[in-house]
Amino acid sequence: MYQRAKRFVHAPAALIIFFALLIFGTDNAFAEKRYFEMSIDEVTIKVHPQLTYTVFGFNGQVPGPLIHVKEGDELTIKVTNLTSLPHTVHWHGIYNNWQNDGVPNVTQPDIKPGDSFTYTFIAEPTGSLWYHCHVNVNEHVAYRGMWGPLIVDPAEPAKIIVDKKPNKEFIMMFSSYASSWAAKPGFGGLPDDVPDYFAMNGRAFPNTQPIRAEAGDVLRLRLYGAGGETHSLHTHGHHFTVTHKDGFPLPSPYKADTIRVGPGERYDIILEANNPGRFIIHDHVDVHVTNKGKYPGGPITIIEYEEIQRDDDWYAWKDKVYDGNYFYQESITKGYGLFNHEGHKGKPVKKKRKKRGKKKKGAEEK
Numbered sequence: 319m320y321q322r323a324k325r326f327v328h329a330p331a332a333l334i335i336f337f338a339l340l341i342f343g344t345d346n347a348f349a350e351k352r353y354f355e356m357s358i359d360e361v362t363i364k365v366h367p368q369l370t371y372t373v374f375g376f377n378g379q380v381p382g383p384l385i386h387v388k389e390g391d392e393l394t395i396k397v398t399n400l401t402s403l404p405h406t407v408h409w410h411g412i413y414n415n416w417q418n419d420g421v422p423n424v425t426q427p428d429i430k431p432g433d434s435f436t437y438t439f440i441a442e443p444t445g446s447l448w449y450h451c452h453v454n455v456n457e458h459v460a461y462r463g464m465w466g467p468l469i470v471d472p473a474e475p476a477k478i479i480v481d482k483k484p485n486k487e488f489i490m491m492f493s494s495y496a497s498s499w500a501a502k503p504g505f506g507g508l509p510d511d512v513p514d515y516f517a518m519n520g521r522a523f524p525n526t527q528p529i530r531a532e533a534g535d536v537l538r539l540r541l542y543g544a545g546g547e548t549h550s551l552h553t554h555g556h557h558f559t560v561t562h563k564d565g566f567p568l569p570s571p572y573k574a575d576t577i578r579v580g581p582g583e584r585y586d587i588i589l590e591a592n593n594p595g596r597f598i599i600h601d602h603v604d605v606h607v608t609n610k611g612k613y614p615g616g617p618i619t620i621i622e623y624e625e626i627q628r629d630d631d632w633y634a635w636k637d638k639v640y641d642g643n644y645f646y647q648e649s650i651t652k653g654y655g656l657f658n659h660e661g662h663k664g665k666p667v668k669k670k671r672k673k674r675g676k677k678k679k680g681a682e683e684k
């Protein structure tokens with residue numbers, strides 16, 4: 319009797335849960351399927367007025383496009399190699415199955431020139447993840463700009479984010495260049511190299527860009543050690559709160575004014591814009607704020623408060639042509655998807671091979 323009564327009570331309860339799930343959904347209702355395509359292109363970028371560098375850019379740019387998705391999204395990403403050397407893509411931080419992990423001769427053959435490879439994976443865990451090539455990383459990742467940000471938004475933001483309510487986000491990826499290898503793709507990344515240009519989103523000061531803010535803004539900066547060197551970011555006039563490491567929310571966020579970002583690492587920091595003025599943010603590894611030995615250079619930006627004029631004739635950036643998406647701060651507000659940025663694009667490299675191709679084509683036509 320008792321058993322039967324229990325079953326009688328449970329059946330409607332199960333029905334209620336079933337319909338509640340249908341109406342309100344589960345965590346999976348947050349997720350979507352997304353398909354993206356990326357090419358890898360051989361281009362030159364202007365790192366600095368005196369340094370043009372040949373890179374293998376995802377969609378022809380450094381950093382590669384911003385991929386912004388939601389926790390649990392099912393991603394399919396087709397990558398086509400239009401360069402003259404092999405590559406792969408590793409999705410750094412993703413809980414991937416091994417066949418999509420992008421390591422040549424371990425999880426797949428490398429993607430040969432002209433070939434494509436399609437990666438499929440679920441976007442988890444959340445946070446500031448990234449993607450990069452895994453072939454000859456000492457050259458392709460260190461110098462040739464083969465990386466980009468992959469931001470996975472959590473279904474439920476961390477408490478510190480809910481509390482601080484950042485209203486502007488900036489992505490900063492650090493790397494360096496050895497100018498001796500600038501025009502020699504396929505070479506470089508050796509122990510005795512001398513990196514002599516240091517960069518934030520692929521460019522060295524003065525080719526970097528300011529962060530424009532207003533008093534009262536709460537800025538979230540996502541810092542990436544994209545290249546082979548350790549950088550030590552220091553903010554003048556402001557401290558910040560370190561909220562995440564490698565995408566994971568810290569159990570105890572902490573305050574600092576300098577943070578060391580090693581190769582592969584990511585830190586999210588929140589900075590409250592409460593001191594109107596012009597304040598430099600720079601790499602505190604002193605040699606990094608030079609370009610070929612000349613100060614100032616490297617990973618330098620300036621917080622320019624909108625309230626403060628920028629026309630002092632001695633101001634280094636008084637005539638700066640402003641790019642308001644240099645840190646993907648516009649793209650990140652545009653919802654989910656893959657976002658290219660014109661300002662990060664390089665110039666296609668003209669290959670001598672093409673001439674041969676033309677001759678051949680002409681010969682066939684005859």
Ligand SMILES: [Cu+2]
Binds near residue numbers: 405451458
């Ligand atoms: Cu590569």
